[in-house]
Amino acid sequence: MKPHNNLSNSLGVSFALAAAALNATIGIFSVLLMNTGLKSNDIAFLKTIIAFVLLSALLSKTPKRMQYQHLITTEFVGSSNKRVMWTVAICAFLGIFTLFVFETKAYEYGNPANVVVVLMAAATISATLFSALLLKEKLLLSTILGILLAVTGIFVISWTSSVNLNLIFFASLAGSGYGLFSVLMQRFGLQGGIYLTKYLLLFGSVFLFIPFIVTFEPINIGYPSVLGLLGLATFPTILGFYCTTSALKYLPASKVQVLELSEPLFAMFFVWLILHEAATMRFWVGACLVILGVITITNLSKKPTLVNSNK
Template identity: 30%
Template sequence: MRNAYRSSIAGAGFALLAALSNGTVGVFSRSAFNNGLDHTAVAFWRCGIALWLVSIAILLRSGGLARLVSAFKGSWKIAVCSALGIFTLYHFETQAFAYAPIPLVAILVFAGGLGAIALDILILRERISTRKAFAMIMVFLGGYFLIAGDGLTTGSTMGVSLALVAGLGYASFIFSWKFFKLRSSLETFWWFLAYGFVMLAVPYVWSGAPIPSANALPSLLSLGIIPSLCGFYCTILALQHIEAYKTQVIESSEPFFSALLAALFFGEWLTGPGMLAAATIVVGAFITSIPERAVSMQVRSVGERE
């Protein structure tokens, strides 16, 4: 019981760290745009920098290269997850920032992917309590009202559509990682980034493969280290401890951090109804992150009295 509780706490912690890390994507991407890069270059280089850092970490470990080669076996499953979590998310989300405000994109990314939670419940047979079901409904309603309100007034149809596609890809990645029962090792993470790097190279080369200027490097390095490396690694660590649907809902708190940074650096705010919808999503994510130890202890206490 105690080990399960600690694992649940660790999983929720990793998911929240992932949300915090991913909340920086919009600000750093917009900064890179302002320094002359398009969305294909930003997506390609942020993945490449993260891959380079993980490569160094593996090579510095004893036997790291041998374990990396061994992890290639059956890596087609990792490639599927990479197509969803790296290519689809990076390519479409980064492009969406050029058409819609940062906080709106951040919320729509998760609102668009919440439908994948049904797959977690139906296929992975993940059990949910009444409290968790209520939290999921809050997140769904928040996403719906955000799309119906701010999604149609502050952002273009193109921006909304791109963000929703990115969200569907990210949620499908979380489901697929759990479905394939992939290990959350550094070597597995390397192949995850490597496949995505190759996929992102196609649109990057197609657009002319622009070379980043010196002014764009700080933004790209920040994207590679914070959301691409820390954010994704925390996500796969969370999936090792808690259910896929719970990881998805907890990480939907990312818009709170994204909106805070967007307001601080670019002065971008949601409207009143949009902020209310965002608050609903964050509260739902918070409820989901609370372990149900107290409930379990009450049930056990009643049983002992009887």
């Protein structure tokens, strides 16, 4: 389905790491926007609809027919536009709506750091399991070992003592939905890139409008809010989704999810760069485990031993 060579592997790794770096900016923009009085439902819907409008303007001169043709891989050429739109809607429901709704719910029950840890771990495990079930991908020793090392690393970096079962439940649902999203993109033959990102944001905006309107209150949007929403729409939303969907063109979903576990490393770098906060020894230990896990699962080390193969 995807070309397997050094160039495609390098492109996939680059896109996935770029997505992790872009997603690490979410916290910075979110803090800015929360301080202006916007609620999480407001932020999620507004940044998604703004991102969709920006992309629509950018691609306005590209004929719709050509955009549809770039949504699917060559092996699925000939599928009806209606079928393609249904598959994009399903992926948007899992990758945007489900992720946001359950992640937000999880924040009500404990420390945000714990939510991120459980969510990222669940996304990685979900992508690995569904890849084996739906895509019949080989489960290698490097995959298992890489996941264990990287997930342990983010637990070391971010986990705090207080935890709630509701937090684990909702964060796991959010992460599992996101992991399944990455697998279904490949199962449905969706072609990652700027055009797919536009339509994912379109359907995501429609889904997110529901919680936005249910909890709607008058919103005062000033200059700082506009800047924050534009930053959030541009970097982690448009560019982040573009890089994630592009990475899925070159790498299996399980590898993409493990690579995106490097997000806390980029987040810590931004904190150091902007807030001048030094990293702790706990962070460096966790970072080493994440990096080792990434190297292991991307086969940059010794060729792994085959554990199981689904035919």
